[in-house]
Amino acid sequence: MTLRGWVTCAVIVVLALVPPIVSLVDNAFILDMATRFVILAIAAVSLNLILGYGRMISFGHAAYLGIGAYAVGIPAYYEVYNGYLHILIAMSVSAVFALVTGIVCLRTRGVNFIMITMAFAQMVFFAFVSIEEYGGDDGLVIEMRSEFGSLIDLENASVLYYVCFVSLLLILYLIRRIVRSRFGMVIQGARGNEPRMQSLGFDTFRYKLACYVIAGTICGYAGALLGNFTNFISPEMMDWTRSGELIFMVVLGGTGSVFGPVLGTSVFLFLEEILSGLWLYWQLVFGVFLILVVLFAKGGIDSWLSGRRTH
Amino acid sequence: MNSDVLLSISDLYKAFGGVAATNQVTLDILDREVHAIIGPNGAGKTTLVSQLTGVLMPDAGQITFKGNDITYMPAHRRPHLGMARSFQITSIIHDMTVLENVALAIQAKAGHSYRFWRSADSDQNLTGPAMEALRGVGLEAQAMQIAGPLSHGEHRQLEMAMVMATAPVLVLLDEPTAGMGQEDSTRMIAALQVLKGSCTIILVEHDMDAVFALADRITVLVEGRVIATGKPDAIRSDETVRQAYLGEELEAVTDVPGSGSSGTVRHVC
Numbered sequence: 001m002t003l004r005g006w007v008t009c010a011v012i013v014v015l016a017l018v019p020p021i022v023s024l025v026d027n028a029f030i031l032d033m034a035t036r037f038v039i040l041a042i043a044a045v046s047l048n049l050i051l052g053y054g055r056m057i058s059f060g061h062a063a064y065l066g067i068g069a070y071a072v073g074i075p076a077y078y079e080v081y082n083g084y085l086h087i088l089i090a091m092s093v094s095a096v097f098a099l100v101t102g103i104v105c106l107r108t109r110g111v112n113f114i115m116i117t118m119a120f121a122q123m124v125f126f127a128f129v130s131i132e133e134y135g136g137d138d139g140l141v142i143e144m145r146s147e148f149g150s151l152i153d154l155e156n157a158s159v160l161y162y163v164c165f166v167s168l169l170l171i172l173y174l175i176r177r178i179v180r181s182r183f184g185m186v187i188q189g190a191r192g193n194e195p196r197m198q199s200l201g202f203d204t205f206r207y208k209l210a211c212y213v214i215a216g217t218i219c220g221y222a223g224a225l226l227g228n229f230t231n232f233i234s235p236e237m238m239d240w241t242r243s244g245e246l247i248f249m250v251v252l253g254g255t256g257s258v259f260g261p262v263l264g265t266s267v268f269l270f271l272e273e274i275l276s277g278l279w280l281y282w283q284l285v286f287g288v289f290l291i292l293v294v295l296f297a298k299g300g301i302d303s304w305l306s307g308r309r310t311h
Numbered sequence: 312m313n314s315d316v317l318l319s320i321s322d323l324y325k326a327f328g329g330v331a332a333t334n335q336v337t338l339d340i341l342d343r344e345v346h347a348i349i350g351p352n353g354a355g356k357t358t359l360v361s362q363l364t365g366v367l368m369p370d371a372g373q374i375t376f377k378g379n380d381i382t383y384m385p386a387h388r389r390p391h392l393g394m395a396r397s398f399q400i401t402s403i404i405h406d407m408t409v410l411e412n413v414a415l416a417i418q419a420k421a422g423h424s425y426r427f428w429r430s431a432d433s434d435q436n437l438t439g440p441a442m443e444a445l446r447g448v449g450l451e452a453q454a455m456q457i458a459g460p461l462s463h464g465e466h467r468q469l470e471m472a473m474v475m476a477t478a479p480v481l482v483l484l485d486e487p488t489a490g491m492g493q494e495d496s497t498r499m500i501a502a503l504q505v506l507k508g509s510c511t512i513i514l515v516e517h518d519m520d521a522v523f524a525l526a527d528r529i530t531v532l533v534e535g536r537v538i539a540t541g542k543p544d545a546i547r548s549d550e551t552v553r554q555a556y557l558g559e560e561l562e563a564v565t566d567v568p569g570s571g572s573s574g575t576v577r578h579v580c
Contacts, residue, residue, distance in 0.1 A: 177427065178427050180431060180432065181426055181428055181429055182424040182426040182429070182431045182437075183425055183426055183427045184427075185411065185424075185431045186418070186424045188404075188407065189407065192404035192406050193402055193405070195366065195402065196398070196402040196403065196404065197387075197404075197415070198386045199364060199366075199386060199398075200419040200473070201391050201420060202424070207424065207425075
């Protein structure tokens with residue numbers, strides 16, 4: 001097995017053992033950290049589907065986290081706690097949002113694409129800021145987490161964690177299948193040489209749009225988990241800086257593999273945690289680190305592990 | 312030769328900033344002929360091909376293919392009618408393997424690609440015909456290599472495999488021997504000789520050896536205009552063509568063996 005394979009397995013095993021370890025050392029904070037990590041990893045993995053495999057650099061991916069979270073928060077505000085309904089709303093609203101904005105965004109390239117995805121995300125951000133009913137920029141407290149019958153009780157922190165963890169595994173598997181399928185080959189072909197793909201007979205716009213919608217829908221699901229986890233949602237969750245952080249997680253981990261963004265998310269959150277405890281102006285150091293990664297570690301942690309440079 | 316018209320171009324016009332790159336081009340391409348389009352640099356050959364493939368849209372005129380008006384049809388729909396093209400500057404997907412490149416060409420014609428689950432790399436319906444096409448151009452040994460680092464000659468072979476993989480009706484070859492050495496170029500001409508008769512080929516080419524070895528008919532473009540169309544012998548001896556373009560280059564190839572038809576010399580225009 002390659003080094004990359006070992007690291008992947010190790011990370012998954014450690015994540016699977018977090019709740020028992022936490023109950024041993026009796027430190028609930030670790031479980032909170034781990035839950036947040038797993039949810040953000042899902043978001044980063046979904047972003048990588050468009051960013052890494054399709055080179056669609058979306059600077060608005062956090063919008064789906066917000067949409068997903070509000071899909072839990074708003075029904076809960078009206079005392080509707082059906083979890084299946086929450087997830088259905090989170091994913092379908094995200095899909096529609098991705099479809100409508102994607103039709104516009106995907107007509108542009110490069111920096112324009114980055115700016116326009118960011119603009120759409122900011123529109124959602126300001127929309128929620130301005131809706132006083134749901135707390136505006138003060139946010140909204142969720143009294144009770146989504147209900148999934150008696151079997152799954154999200155109020156139990158370990159159960160919530162395992163729901164997130166299993167979701168991450170399933171989504172990693174799903175995306176792995178997608179990138180190796182015929183559809184995935186079209187997306188990667190369009191990344192490599194779009195005019196060629198068109199001359200072969202592929203309507204690349206539609207395939208990219210479908211990919212954009214899949215990524216947004218998955219991230220909307222992550223958002224529903226995030227809303228449940230935090231019990232408090234605010235527009236700040238989908239601020240453009242959050243989208244930027246997701247991009248950094250992906251780039252840091254490496255865009256060349258399905259699992260890379262998980263590693264990127266872990267390193268990102270770890271450094272954030274360590275540095276913010278050390279110095280008030282930790283973001284200064286963090287920023288320098290990120291710049292160095294972008295400049296010198298092309299392909300991210302993943303390519304370093306697999307010993308090869310990717311595109 | 313079947314004299315049915317496969318592709319018909321009439322009064323095609325395309326200008327860039329007031330300069331006509333394609334100027335009232337009218338041209339019929341016959342079924343199963345090899346039709347070479349030649350002309351000096353800047354004659355508008357690539358612009359013409361781009362309009363035929365839908366990369367550029369003409370300002371005026373009409374293009375019909377098998378009787379269908381395709382003048383403004385999007386580029387990605389034309390391959391489904393049986394048109395395929397190669398590019399002057401090699402256009403492959405560099406970070407995929409040779410086999411995956413050709414498999415994509417097969418996949419493009421194998422219905423929609425909204426198939427999310429099965430692995431494409433292990434799909435015999437794609438890899439089988441793709442290997443076949445690679446064998447056809449002598450590139451099967453490199454099938455599993457990443458396409459990018461291969462040599463220029465191998466890139467051209469791969470490009471040809473991608474064009475031929477789907478058994479197209481009409482093939483547009485934009486300078487298939489561009490940048491090739493004598494040896495590779497001869498091999499490419501031999502490969503094209505094999506194709507001759509099985510499909511219609513529009514050949515845009517600078518290499519006069521290739522043109523006279525392959526073409527059934529030749530069209531000469533100068534400054535966006537068709538100045539002559541005819542059989543190779545007729546083009547070779549045409550005064551207008553000589554003055555405009557061929558000149559001494561032509562003298563050198565007058566005695567090329569197997570240079571298509573040997574009809575009587577006549578003027579065209």
